[in-house]
Amino acid sequence: MYNILIADDEPLICKGLANLLESSGLNIENIYTAHNGYEALDYLKMESIDLLVTDIQMGAMSGIELMQQAKIVKPWVQVIVISAHETFQYAQLAMRLGARDYLIKPINSEQLLNSVRHVLLHMDRPEQNQEELISDLREHFRMEQPQPQRMDILSRLVSKSGSSGELLRQAREQGVDLRGPYFAMLKVRLDFESGGKTIADKDVLLLQYAVLNIVNELLDKDWSHHSFYSANRDVSIIVQWDEAAYGNISSDKVNQLEMIGRSLHFNIRKYLGFECVVGISQILKGHEFLPELNDQVGKAIVWNRQHRDHYVFFFGDFKWGLPTEDPTEEDLAAQNNLIVEKAQEYVLANYAQKGLTLNEVAQRNHVSPNYLSYLFKKYTGTNLWEYVIKLRMEESKRLILTTDLRRYEISERVGYESPEHFSKIFKKYFGMSPSEMKK
Numbered sequence: 001m002y003n004i005l006i007a008d009d010e011p012l013i014c015k016g017l018a019n020l021l022e023s024s025g026l027n028i029e030n031i032y033t034a035h036n037g038y039e040a041l042d043y044l045k046m047e048s049i050d051l052l053v054t055d056i057q058m059g060a061m062s063g064i065e066l067m068q069q070a071k072i073v074k075p076w077v078q079v080i081v082i083s084a085h086e087t088f089q090y091a092q093l094a095m096r097l098g099a100r101d102y103l104i105k106p107i108n109s110e111q112l113l114n115s116v117r118h119v120l121l122h123m124d125r126p127e128q129n130q131e132e133l134i135s136d137l138r139e140h141f142r143m144e145q146p147q148p149q150r151m152d153i154l155s156r157l158v159s160k161s162g163s164s165g166e167l168l169r170q171a172r173e174q175g176v177d178l179r180g181p182y183f184a185m186l187k188v189r190l191d192f193e194s195g196g197k198t199i200a201d202k203d204v205l206l207l208q209y210a211v212l213n214i215v216n217e218l219l220d221k222d223w224s225h226h227s228f229y230s231a232n233r234d235v236s237i238i239v240q241w242d243e244a245a246y247g248n249i250s251s252d253k254v255n256q257l258e259m260i261g262r263s264l265h266f267n268i269r270k271y272l273g274f275e276c277v278v279g280i281s282q283i284l285k286g287h288e289f290l291p292e293l294n295d296q297v298g299k300a301i302v303w304n305r306q307h308r309d310h311y312v313f314f315f316g317d318f319k320w321g322l323p324t325e326d327p328t329e330e331d332l333a334a335q336n337n338l339i340v341e342k343a344q345e346y347v348l349a350n351y352a353q354k355g356l357t358l359n360e361v362a363q364r365n366h367v368s369p370n371y372l373s374y375l376f377k378k379y380t381g382t383n384l385w386e387y388v389i390k391l392r393m394e395e396s397k398r399l400i401l402t403t404d405l406r407r408y409e410i411s412e413r414v415g416y417e418s419p420e421h422f423s424k425i426f427k428k429y430f431g432m433s434p435s436e437m438k439k
Contacts, residue, residue: 001029002120003048007040007066008033008055008082013105017053017112024113026120037061037069038355039421044073045385051119053112056083056090060417061355064090067097068255072359072369075259076266078119082107096222150174154228157287158185158236158294168287176226182241183290184257184283187297188215188264189234191275204233207272211235214267218260236297238290253283254314255359258370261312277304280314306332310374317371339365340379343372347384351391352415358384393429396422400438407434 004021008014014033021031032047034040036058043049052070056063063081070077081094084105091102101115153171157164157178171178188211192199199207212235215227223239230236239257246253261278268276279300281293296315303313346364350356361384362369376384392414399410411422427433 001027002050002123003030003032004028004051004053004116005032005034005040005043005047005049006053007035007037007058007063009035009058010055011035013055013107017107020109020112021116024116026113026116034421036417037063037066038417040066041069041073041355041357042421042425044070044077045383046389049074049077050123051116052077052079053116054079054081056081056085056094064093064097067094067099069357069359071098071259072255072357075263078123080112080115080119082112098222147174150176151228154226154236154238155230158230158238158290160291164288164290177224178226178238178240178287178290179242180240180287181243181285182246182253182283183285183287183293184239184253185281185290185293185297186237186239186257186261186264187230187234187279187294187301188237188268189232189277189279189301190268190272191277192233207274208233208235210272211268211276214271215264218263218267223260230294236294238293254316254368257283258312258314258368261314262370265311276311277301278312280312282316307374309378310371312370314368314371317367336375337379339367339372340375343376343384344380344387347388348391351388352395352413354415354417356388356415389425389429392416393426396426396434397430397437400434410434 006014006017006021008017014035018031018033021028030047032043032049034043038061040052040054041061044052052066054063054066058066063083067079067081070079079094079097079099080101080103081091081099082103082105083090094102100119103111103115150171153167153174154176157167157171168178190207190211192204192207208229212227212229215225215235215237219225219227219237219239224241224245225237225239227235227237239260241253257280261280265276265278268274279297281296281300284293300313300315300318303318304311307313342365343361346361347356358369358373362372365372367375373384376382376387380387382390396410396414399405399413405413407423408419411419414422416422416425423433426437430437
């Protein structure tokens with residue numbers, strides 16, 4: 001059963017699309033509707049949303065901005081974009097952000113249903129246990145192994161093995177283009193002990209190949225990348241941008257790399273049944289820094305020894321020494337507590353701000369959204385957005401009980417775009433409406 005969120009600033013369109021999907025016979029459990037991007041973000045943070053159907057122009061927050069924030073919160077959420085504008089630039093940007101379809105208003109009912117069916121069908125791949133999976137891989141994977149020469153050259157390029165100029169020449173001969181000039185790396189390390197059984201060497205190769213296929217499926221359409229087997233049975237990925245694609249805001253690219261890392265972890269665990277750890281490097285300019293990027297992803301992965309319940313690590317999040325320097329547990333706890341305390345302080349001062357995002361809070365703390373979310377939950381027992389809602393609801397309760405402010409005035413003061421959406425959140429939190437509490 002799937003949960004679908006429809007976001008459009010025209011209530012009649014929201015209602016019409018919801019009615020169409022409800023009567024479609026598709027495997028849908030819940031349909032949520034939001035009339036602006038801020039409301040949609042609330043649902044994405046609070047509910048288990050599988051598919052987002054969003055208009056591209058919705059006033060204060062566009063559908064493109066909503067997609068960007070949605071991918072930070074839940075990178076695996078699928079998106080269908082609807083628009084009144086048949087503009088190539090909009091469509092190109094939406095597809096680059098991972099939209100599965102781009103539909104033009106007025107919406108053709110059959111076209112929308114076909115699009116939703118297609119997305120849900122590809123999400124509905126059956127999960128298997130490890131024995132079934134490996135048996136299936138043996139039977140059905142006619143493995144066309146990646147070219148050994150190509151793999152060897154890429155491994156040597158990132159491991160300071162040989163002249164970089166000569167290796168680049170050989171790489172070009174193998175069809176590997178490393179023009180960059182901006183590069184980052186990701187490394188995926190499968191936990192072959194997570195199923196509780198020893199995996200034979202021949203099956204390890206099958207699983208590595210399956211990981212390589214997942215990597216290419218996720219990245220091939222929108223990213224210039226090269227993936228290859230590396231030491232420790234890992235799969236490594238080099239991502240590159242040219243000057244035009246890189247842009248001016250590097251933090252956006254780091255967020256995108258983190259989205260890739262979380263999507264890889266999610267899909268490998270879901271479809272292969274194995275736990276994995278993903279390391280993400282910083283972004284550096286120049287192919288001569290590939291060995292340094294490789295060193296960074298290796299060190300990032302090692303942080304899993306300190307955080308066993310976390311699986312995606314960005315090298316730039318750790319500025320106070322590395323695990324190889326053996327920081328004490330007290331040192332780690334102190335630095336992590338400091339991050340959480342600063343995040344709480346910032347949220348306490350800004351919770352009433354419309355459109356407050358996880359990305360904004362993370363940037364203020366100079367860590368990635370992924371790592372901040374993990375630390376906040378670990379050290380407070382609640383996720384960051386639940387903390388924002390708690391502050392908003394407690395303040396709105398105080399205003400209801402001690403003032404004569406109207407609902408729309410209270411909604412405005414605690415950071416909600418519409419009184420109706422505020423009332424929904426309030427009733428879910430307290431079990432009664434604002435007017436019932438007032439009485």
